[in-house]
Amino acid sequence: MDFLQRIRDKFKLILIDAIIFAIAPILAVMLRFEGTLPARELASIQGCIFWMVPICLVISYFYGMYHRIWHYARMRDLVALIGAVSLSQALIFIIVVLTGTYMPRSIPIITWILTLGGIGASRLMFKVNLDLVTELKGDRKNLLIVGAGDAGAMLVRELEQNSAATTNIVGFIDDDAKKQNGRLAGFPILGTVDELASIVRVKAVDRIVIAIPSADGATxxxxxxxxxxxGAQVCIMPGIYSMVNGELDMGEMREISLEDLLRRDPIKLDFEKITNYIAGKTVLITGAGGSIGSEISRQISRVGAKEIILLGRGENSIYEIHQELIRKFPEQNYRTVIANITDRERMARIFQRFKPQVVFHAAAHKHVPLMEIQPDEAIRNNVFGTQNVAELADQNHAEIFVLISTDKAVNPTSVMGATKRTAELVLQEINQHSKTKFVTVRFGNVLGSRGSVVPLFEKQIAQGGPVTVTHKEMTRYFMTIPEAVQLVLQAGSQAEGGEVFLFDMGEPVKIKDMAEDLIRLHGLTPGKDINIVYTGLRPGEKLYEELLTSEEGTTSTKHKKIFKAKIQPLDEEELSESLCVLRETTDKQVILATLKHMIPTYKSKQLQEN
Structure with a gap:
């Protein structure tokens, strides 16, 4: 049906143009002779019309005049229109001169003007007609754009070129004083953000789009x-990261999310270095179904690894990420492996079969309160699971091994944090005797990861509240999952062996403020529509997270957002003895005491109470 409609529309245009090409010369003669039609000139024009009209139509066709969507015509379409008419009239003039056909020299010029005006008017009527139809339907929404810059101008073009658009752009607002009272892309700049409320009221704005991809979270x-x-609907254009990575189109608008409120400067990656150590290599990702592991798999799929092994113990999560990847990156080779990193024999067979050259170890138990209850499981997975994977990487001659750690490993107050710090120590010990480059990357919380506060808050808000926050003053470092993984990949490219890399996490965020932001993003008011309840610190939690101990310092790296911690490894014999104790016991107090011995800064309330 759509095909037939397009064919009919093209024939309409061709018929209209043919009439204009035929009538314009006759009208030109009438204008030249002040309303009369001398017989000689009329006969000459009538003799030429039969070959003039086909010439004009053929040239117009090759200029694409019947393939354009004239409702969304822009300057390039106008240029094409002028070019088609000018070329056709110039060719006709040349033919007239060469054939000696009688015609006053002014007639071609007048014909050119009339033809250009007539065809231009016909195309304008297409645009006006569609606008009137849309207006009569009454479904156009008044839209206001915040940000009179390049992004705003690009958004206007996207909206105008979208054949399904039903928006009426009323203008822009921008805080730049130099732009006030000006125009951008044909639309007025109406004022500043402080004047937004009155502008929305006067212009009856239905929808507001924030078009400032480079803005920080505070802005x-x-x-x-x-x-x-x-009271207007609020949308936002994607940030720079999303557009650069091809996740969103410039014209794609979405609801504002918590990630938008935490925006920081976009990360600039050294893609050449990342490509060099991943491209063409076999890459193993443990915990590939988790938040970090799945994002690592997405990003390295863009680099062009030889083969990516997606390893995890949850079959559903591995299945889901595999299906997503083969849909997005059909040219990339993937292998799915269901295995537990604590099963040494199973992991050994996997390494012998695939011989991974690069290993990203993201598998871990990370839920703080649960690990406080069962520290033996935290030890088994986070410490000895990591040791299994790291030793097998060494034995099978992997080139690079990257451990995903956490800021909770610094001055830990939880079993989870202490086991992650122990895993760091294990890695440093293995690195001293290996040709494999073992490195650790340590960062804070990632928004939206499994078990984090954001999904919990979202669920509580959906249920009508209350939202539970442990303490008014609790703060955490946050970054988005893609941002964290970008830095993980970059840190891997800088590996020399034994480093603990830290990320620039920006400023810490109060959990209370985050809860209030999420409530507002749902169109609700904190304390009125949704209450916030303070429940007290849970076992193993602390008010403030740290990225370094007081004994550690940092040195800069080639990347401004990545730093290297100065960490002394534990004595090899002492580490071995402590690991033997941990491997042979399930006694909670023995485990806590051993962790305390290995990590003097570990402060366990459970240990203090006994």
Whole structure:
């Protein structure tokens, strides 16, 4: 049906143009002779029309005049229109001169003007007609764009070129004083963010789009608060990271998320270095079904690994990420492996079969309160599971091994943090005797990861509250999952062996503020629609997370957001003895005491109470 409609529309245009090409010369003669049609000139024009019209139509066709969507015509379409008419009239003039056909010299010029005006008017009528139909339907929404810059101008073009668009752009707002009272892409700049409420009211704005991809979180939060007070629907364009990585189109708009409120400067990667150590290599990702592991698999799929082994013990999560990857990256080779990293024999067979050259170890138990209850399981998975994978990487001559660690490993107050710090020590010990480059990357919380506060808050808000926060002053470092993984990949490219890399996590965020932001993002008011309840610190939690101990310092690296911690490895014999104790016991107090011996900064309330 759509095909037939397009054919009919093209024939309409061709018929209209044929009439204009035929009538324009006759009207030109009438204008030249002040309303009369001298017989000689009329006969001459009538004799030429039969070959003039086909010439004009053929040239117009090759200029694409019947393939364009004229409702969304832009400057390039106008240029094409002028070119087609000018070329056809110039060719006709040459033929007239060469054939000696009688015609006053002014007639071709007048014909050119009339033809250009007539065809231009016909195309304008297509645009006006569609606009009127849309207006009569009454489904156009008044849209206001925040940000009169390149992104705003690109958004206008996207909206105008979208054949399904039903928006009426009323203009822009921007805080730049130099732009006030100006115009961008044909639309007025109406004022600043502080004037937004009155502009929305006067212009009857239905929808506001924030089009500032480079804005930081504080700016987005300020604009979002101003927008939401107006009652209009608020959307945002994707950030720079999303557009660069091809996840979103420039014209794609979505609801504001918590990630937008935490925006920081975009990360600049050294893609050449990342490509050099991953491209063409067999890569093993443990915990590939988890938040970090799955994002690592997405990002290295863009680099072009020889083969990616997705390893995890949860069959559903591995199945889901595998299906997503083969859909997005059909040219990439994947292998799915269901295995537990604590099963040494199973892991040995996997390494012998696939011989991975690069290993990203993201598998871990990370839920703090649960690991406080069962420290033996935390030891088994986080310490000895890591030791299994690391030793097998060494024995099978892997080139690089990257351990995903956490800021909770610094001055730990939880079993989870202490076991991750122990895993770091294990890695450093193995590195001293291996040709494999073993490195650790340590960062804070990632937004939206499994077991993090954001999914919990979302669920509580959906249920009508209350939202539970452990303490008013609790703060955490946060970054988005893609941002964290970008830095993981970059850190791997800088590996020399034995390093503990730290990431620039920005400023810590109060959990209370995050809860309030999420409530507002749902169009609700904290304390009114949704209450916040403070429940007290859970076992193993602390108010403030740290990225370094007081004994550790940092040195810069070639990447401005990655730092290297100065960490002294534990004595090899002492580490071996402690690991033997941990391997042979399930006694909670023995485990806690041994962790305390290995990590003097470990502060366990459970140990203090006994």
């Amino acid at each position: 987005i939060r300020h604009i979002d608060n101003a927008c939401r007070s107006t």
